[in-house]
Amino acid sequence: MRIVSLLPSATEILFAVGAGDDVVGVTFECDHPPEARTRRIVSTSTLPEGVRTSPAEIDRLVSARMAAGEDLYHLDRGALAGLDADLVVTQDLCAVCAVDVGTVHDALEYLACHADVLTVDPQTLPEVLTSLVTIGAAAGAGSRERAGRLVAELSARLDAVRAAVVRGPRVPAVPALVLEWTDPPFAPGHWVPDMVEAAGGRCVLGRSGERSFRTSWEDLAAGPAAEAEVVVCAPCGFGLDESARLAAEIADRVPAGVPLWAVDANASFARPGPRLVDGVEALAGILHPGAVGAPAPSLARRIR
Numbered sequence: 042m043r044i045v046s047l048l049p050s051a052t053e054i055l056f057a058v059g060a061g062d063d064v065v066g067v068t069f070e071c072d073h074p075p076e077a078r079t080r081r082i083v084s085t086s087t088l089p090e091g092v093r094t095s096p097a098e099i100d101r102l103v104s105a106r107m108a109a110g111e112d113l114y115h116l117d118r119g120a121l122a123g124l125d126a127d128l129v130v131t132q133d134l135c136a137v138c139a140v141d142v143g144t145v146h147d148a149l150e151y152l153a154c155h156a157d158v159l160t161v162d163p164q165t166l167p168e169v170l171t172s173l174v175t176i177g178a179a180a181g182a183g184s185r186e187r188a189g190r191l192v193a194e195l196s197a198r199l200d201a202v203r204a205a206v207v208r209g210p211r212v213p214a215v216p217a218l219v220l221e222w223t224d225p226p227f228a229p230g231h232w233v234p235d236m237v238e239a240a241g242g243r244c245v246l247g248r249s250g251e252r253s254f255r256t257s258w259e260d261l262a263a264g265p266a267a268e269a270e271v272v273v274c275a276p277c278g279f280g281l282d283e284s285a286r287l288a289a290e291i292a293d294r295v296p297a298g299v300p301l302w303a304v305d306a307n308a309s310f311a312r313p314g315p316r317l318v319d320g321v322e323a324l325a326g327i328l329h330p331g332a333v334g335a336p337a338p339s340l341a342r343r344i345r
Contacts (some may be wrong), residue, residue, distance in 0.1 A: 042181060044128045045121065047084050050314035051130040051161065052077050054173055057315050058188040060180035066124045073308070073316075083120040096224040096276060096287060126156040128179060164250045166235035169313040170195060195318045199239055202321055206241030206329045214243040215328040218261070218269035221253045221277050221306075223287045226261060228254050229275070232313060240324035241332070245269050253277075258294050271328060272299055274344070275306040281342060288344045301345040302327050309340055 177188025
């Protein structure tokens with residue numbers, strides 16, 4: 042089978058379930074595992090290079106292009122045509138995350154390509170685990186079996202975290218403010234509130250299965266920020282060093298005395314794949330270090 046993945050998370054899943062050798066096309070963001078970088082890139086960003094340094098500029102450009110109905114990603118039809126794909130994996134969840142599924146169908150029709158298109162749209166943590174099985178099944182019998190084993194392993198790790206943070210007298214859920222963006226601030230959505238709950242916390246902003254949404258520092262100060270006992274900076278698409286830099290920039294907006302952490306959002310929060318469980322374990326270390334130990338320094342860093 043020849044598979045094109047238009048999602049970094051799907052690429053990770055395909056390699057994790059043993060279908061990596063079948064992956065022939067990926068996006069410019071597919072960087073895990075490193076071997077994914079050796080595949081042909083069929084999807085790139087239409088945003089100018091260098092814009093990643095400024096969250097405010099990214100927000101301005103993305104908002105303007107979406108308001109104008111313009112695409113944020115470019116699908117290279119020429120590259121896609123040369124890959125003779127049997128399966129294309131994409132999503133219809135977020136226009137900021139990947140090529141629109143309608144664009145994919147149009148391209149395949151234009152190329153007279155009869156590849157199957159699998160659209161995965163997990164919106165909660167349990168749905169992410171289910172999507173692993175869905176993608177594994179589409180990739181073949183062997184991958185389906187490996188996907189089942191992988192989900193069992195990930196579920197066991199989640200159960201171990203939940204058990205650790207409630208061991209002995211019940212440990213109260215820690216009110217946590219997770220920021221999916223910093224300028225402007227965005228509430229977390231989809232699976233992130235589930236991650237916080239699994240780690241023994243309670244999201245003071247954002248709900249499981251719902252979209253993230255824009256807010257303001259004034260609104261945060263009036264409620265969620267004052268309620269939070271921990272603030273976690275998890276800007277979508279940013280690694281740990283970048284997250285730490287952005288967290289430092291907002292430190293004066295976080296109530297004095299409230300711990301401020303940065304996490305590797307790109308690896309373990311933003312992509313709905315196996316590494317979300319790494320993110321849950323990191324959150325548990327942030328919220329309940331006495332129960333599970335400090336978070337891995339490669340995934341989380343205390344700023345204040």
